[in-house]
Amino acid sequence: MTDIERDLDDAAPDAETTDRRLPDHPTIAALLEPIGAATFEVKKNASSDAIYHTMAVPVSEWVGFASSAKDAGFDLFIDLAAVDHYTHAPRFEVALNLVSMTENLRIIVTTRVPYDDPTVPSVTGVFAGANFYEREAYDLFGIDFPGHPDLTRILMPDDWEGYPLRKDYDIGAVPVEFKAGSADL
Amino acid sequence: MTDTHDTEADVVLGEEDAPVADEVQGPEEERRQLHDVWVSGTEERFPFSKATDEGAQEFLPRDEDPALLIQEGIVVDDDYVEAPAVVEEERQIINMGPQHPSTHGVLRLQLELEGETIRRVKPIIGYLHTGMEKTAETLNYAQGSTNVTRMDYLAPFHNELAYSLAVEQLLGIDVPPRADAIRVLMTELNRVSSHLLWAATMGMDIGALSMMIYGWREREVCLDFFEKTTGLRMNHNYIRPGGVAADLPDGWEADIANLISLVNEGVDEYEELLNENPIFLDRTMGVGVILPEECKQYGVTGPIARASGLDWDLRKQTPYCGIDQYEFTVPTGLHGDVHDRYEVRIEEIRQSLGIVLQVVDSMPLGDYRTPDPKVTPPPRKRIDESMEALIHHFKLFTEGIMVPPGTAYQSVEGPRGEVGCYLVSKGGARPWRMHWRAPSFAAVQALPAMMTDSLVADVVAALASTDPVLGDVDR
Numbered sequence: 001m002t003d004i005e006r007d008l009d010d011a012a013p014d015a016e017t018t019d020r021r022l023p024d025h026p027t028i029a030a031l032l033e034p035i036g037a038a039t040f041e042v043k044k045n046a047s048s049d050a051i052y053h054t055m056a057v058p059v060s061e062w063v064g065f066a067s068s069a070k071d072a073g074f075d076l077f078i079d080l081a082a083v084d085h086y087t088h089a090p091r092f093e094v095a096l097n098l099v100s101m102t103e104n105l106r107i108i109v110t111t112r113v114p115y116d117d118p119t120v121p122s123v124t125g126v127f128a129g130a131n132f133y134e135r136e137a138y139d140l141f142g143i144d145f146p147g148h149p150d151l152t153r154i155l156m157p158d159d160w161e162g163y164p165l166r167k168d169y170d171i172g173a174v175p176v177e178f179k180a181g182s183a184d185l
Numbered sequence: 186m187t188d189t190h191d192t193e194a195d196v197v198l199g200e201e202d203a204p205v206a207d208e209v210q211g212p213e214e215e216r217r218q219l220h221d222v223w224v225s226g227t228e229e230r231f232p233f234s235k236a237t238d239e240g241a242q243e244f245l246p247r248d249e250d251p252a253l254l255i256q257e258g259i260v261v262d263d264d265y266v267e268a269p270a271v272v273e274e275e276r277q278i279i280n281m282g283p284q285h286p287s288t289h290g291v292l293r294l295q296l297e298l299e300g301e302t303i304r305r306v307k308p309i310i311g312y313l314h315t316g317m318e319k320t321a322e323t324l325n326y327a328q329g330s331t332n333v334t335r336m337d338y339l340a341p342f343h344n345e346l347a348y349s350l351a352v353e354q355l356l357g358i359d360v361p362p363r364a365d366a367i368r369v370l371m372t373e374l375n376r377v378s379s380h381l382l383w384a385a386t387m388g389m390d391i392g393a394l395s396m397m398i399y400g401w402r403e404r405e406v407c408l409d410f411f412e413k414t415t416g417l418r419m420n421h422n423y424i425r426p427g428g429v430a431a432d433l434p435d436g437w438e439a440d441i442a443n444l445i446s447l448v449n450e451g452v453d454e455y456e457e458l459l460n461e462n463p464i465f466l467d468r469t470m471g472v473g474v475i476l477p478e479e480c481k482q483y484g485v486t487g488p489i490a491r492a493s494g495l496d497w498d499l500r501k502q503t504p505y506c507g508i509d510q511y512e513f514t515v516p517t518g519l520h521g522d523v524h525d526r527y528e529v530r531i532e533e534i535r536q537s538l539g540i541v542l543q544v545v546d547s548m549p550l551g552d553y554r555t556p557d558p559k560v561t562p563p564p565r566k567r568i569d570e571s572m573e574a575l576i577h578h579f580k581l582f583t584e585g586i587m588v589p590p591g592t593a594y595q596s597v598e599g600p601r602g603e604v605g606c607y608l609v610s611k612g613g614a615r616p617w618r619m620h621w622r623a624p625s626f627a628a629v630q631a632l633p634a635m636m637t638d639s640l641v642a643d644v645v646a647a648l649a650s651t652d653p654v655l656g657d658v659d660r
Binding site: 104132 | 310311314316318319320323350351353354358359360365481482483484485486495497502503504505506507592593594595596603605607609617618620622626627629630631659660
């Protein structure tokens, strides 16, 4: 644990660009207006003209934002992913991917939580489909989702120790016994 | 698979089957406790309810089960009449899988039965988890497509395409038109081969055994073409960041023409076999229904959502690789049952073959890889002539493709729904994090919505119609 703490002390602020303007698209601007300080980015798909919006919201707004996004038409739940930024505090990031089928829009909403309190309120109350995805994030990253109805390991065995997709979790290997070079042969 | 539950089920069953005997006549309290094992929260009272390495061995209490709460109030279009409340002792739990043949891999379903009726379903996954997302963090971007092609092993091209497009999105490069056309050609053929295999296994699961042989027969033609083009029948590693690995082989137009006529003939044969077959219709119509709202809630996309009536196809909504220049229609269903999924997929095979035909007619000439020297290694001959080519070659094969920091999400329409790659780069030659949005993962999650309150015989039909690939679910 001391290694992590030392790394976290050295943590540099995230170098991602911040943009304080409101986005051009009216639906997304209306969605972001109550948040105020949210950062957003417009990204373009490869090999296509299609765009999507990414935005960062504080963890206190997480469920409320998901709920208002659903009310604004983003009712197709696509994905919930976790990222371990390790040396960049706050360490963990959760990304929620939603689609509005009526307007053909995609948003990716992210929030960051620190290592010592990796707690993100569960959005299963808004999107039932977040159930498995939050279990996956809990299983592989150890992020806690209070409000989740059944937060147990999903991919790893129940008695597994540690959270494998964290950056300080080694890949591990079975040592190979080389016999050809030993003196006995 | 020995399982504490099986033993327990035997106990409960044995008790049920036996004539009213002394041990059943125990005090009411004792019988209630025996049942509590199946409900929840009784670890201290009954040791069998504890979690084992097989996963949690019990359901949530009824009033906490969100899938069940969502099910409340949904009318199931089925031909049985719901029986009045049955004494709870008559419920039993059956473990289906992880080695059940119709789970197409290692999926385990815990079914709570009330007679022949399924009251609750809990999918348990993870038996095929090999940590591919963790592995990806140790592979450089050129090696990455070797890894991702093994996730959804029935649609490897779609995985490679989503991955390559995500890397290209971070790199900010475009690929030449011929590479785009080859990518569309291969992914659409992959959709055909995947749906053909689905038709085969679906037929087998619900008793149409000859369907099994026919589906594999036509799929073989597709795999032959894949093998000729990529060198491998599966796990091709053909679509790579910057283009594709090799140009199409000589005589590919004739191969495609032959393939299209054979598959079209085969699909006609399937329809002749199944469309008016009363057993097939009985086993598929009104079975495994999922509503459009439930599809949205659970993130179910692809043919399952389209069979429920959601007109949503990423090839139309956010077209990639210039697929919007080809004409095709997106079939949708009305009822969201197994039969509509069958019809949607059969029509998708025809539409994909139509796209393939258009690609053949309009295949552009030119390079099949991007000319960017930071991504594509130089041709062998250039290394002898140019110092820069030698340096680029050396850098690419010692360090790999250098990708700027950033985050990218790119999705393509796979045979099972939206295949998405969420890629986080901190600069350098290896991804910091690669997350996969797997369509089968969402479909397995929605199984309770399809199966609850249906008959146990319909489980196999509903499961087969979702076409889960467990390599994609567990990654």
